[in-house]
Amino acid sequence: MSDDRRVRDAQMRATINQKLVETGERERLKELLRTRLIECGWRDQLKAHCKEVVRQKGLEHVTVDDLVSEITPKGRALVPDTVKKELLQRIRTFLSQQSNI
């Protein structure tokens, strides 16, 4: 039963993702997110944090993978709730306009 549900959820996720990409809405959402994160200072905060990590490890010894693993938890935690809410609202509105999902 739960396996069945997991399969259906995965299919649903794939369908939604496909719709978002096809219509260009995914790009629009990404642009909106990028804008909001710049506006609220998230980008600057993360940039400063990256610089700190690079300084600690030394420029020659740091790879993108190192940075990604160090920054990701912090980056996720710093996204303001209002931004998450706005995006969720946009995704909801988009899905409600799609008749064939």
Next chain:
Amino acid sequence: MTHQGCKHLREFKSTDGTGSYRILVSYFVACSSTEARKRKAKSCICHSCRVISARLHSCLSCVYFGCYGGNDHIKQHATTKRHNFAVDLSHGAVFCFLCKDYIYDAEFDEILAMSRKASKQSIGLDKTCQPWEPSCIEKELMQLHPKRRKVTEYSTIGLRGLINLGNTCFMNCIVQALTHTPLLRDFFLADKHNCLMLNESQRCLVCEMSRLFQEFYSGVRTPHTPYRLLHLVWTHARHLAGYEQQDAHEFLIAALDVLHRHCKGNNGLSKSNPHHCNCIIDQIFTGGLQSDVTCQKCNNVSTTIDPFWDISLDLGPPPNSLLLNPALYGAFEQPTSLMSCLKRFTRPEHLGSSAKIKCSKCHSYQESTKQLTMKKLPVVACFHLKRFEHSTGYHKKISTYVEFPEELDMTAFMSSSRSNNNGYSNQVVHLTANGLTSQHKYSLYAVVNHRGTADTGHYTCFIRQHKNQWFKCEDHLITKVDLKDVLRSEGYLLFYHKQILEYE
């Protein structure tokens, strides 16, 4: 790290060229056609585990998509096939498996930038937020002036008292409100004003504002004496000259008017085309007020849109003529909050039999109803509560408490929310109310207060500094206050700043 890639990539480019990168980018990273988007939507999964992953990479040498991190199928592919380069399909960055890191190549970067631009245009995202990058001139300037001032939560930079030059508190409080208007501050501190008052920049009020911002943000803590500003106001707005007590609202409007005129220089451009102005004052303060007059006979609506700088709101009881009509009285109760003032302002109003208007459709003089709504919201919404009544023979001040919020949503007062069957479908209203919740939201940033009577009194001002710190400015004195002190004050002029600005 340089922008020249690595020696492995240089070798690869000399034998295979940039063609495969170009195709990958235009079809899977930044699509600019419906066909490409459809293809991307269908085929962007890991070829080995058939899963949609956030960091999907494509091989640059053959048709293979693989996930990065976790199962690392792209890495396995690279090792077994000796295909050394992979493209990150969400960002377009190139990974070199020999260097074990992403590499940056100027030629590839250019291809990516071009594709991104085309992609954005194809989905209607031409105007987007660009993070600031210093230009060559700006870099030079910064090197010439190595002293930096870091603004922290606790810095008081930007706060400065103003000496009262003899009943000039009306001017001081408006100056405080203007110097703490975020967008105006950005304009002046970025030195964006180019004076057009040929040989007369001493007489230009915009130049004086520019100097005033320098004074406010110089870090000096002693009060500033705005004698030059006062002198300029006296010469340009004669009705405010002298040491009499003046109305702060009247001063605000006069100041905006003079600033607006001086932005154009003194060659009279503003007179020839007053409606097409994009001076900083108009960009920040001008909104559009829609007036719909509906003929009672044929229901024809004639619409006009007028620009405004501020909104004056009635506080008093209804005029006598309406008191005679008890049916209308309920709707005209004395407002007790900014919201009820705005509701009253935008409510359809019956123009009585004494004010018949000639209808353009049925060509006869008819009674009609008139409704005002917001067609275009200004960046700064300035509300004037009409506390002073000046009728012949008496001056009166209405001191009732009018509640006003820290955060204001103007959606209900927009022309697009107008509730009638006049071309606005319910769906449009529904969408604006639901989908773009924060589009019409404002935050309070300054409040001008008056204490005393209609004839004599004193002005003070509350201003917001940083995000949530409030200060009370009383001429040369500045004290820290709580937001609740601000919201509990009487309120004469209320300044709200839009929370979300569009990019142009």
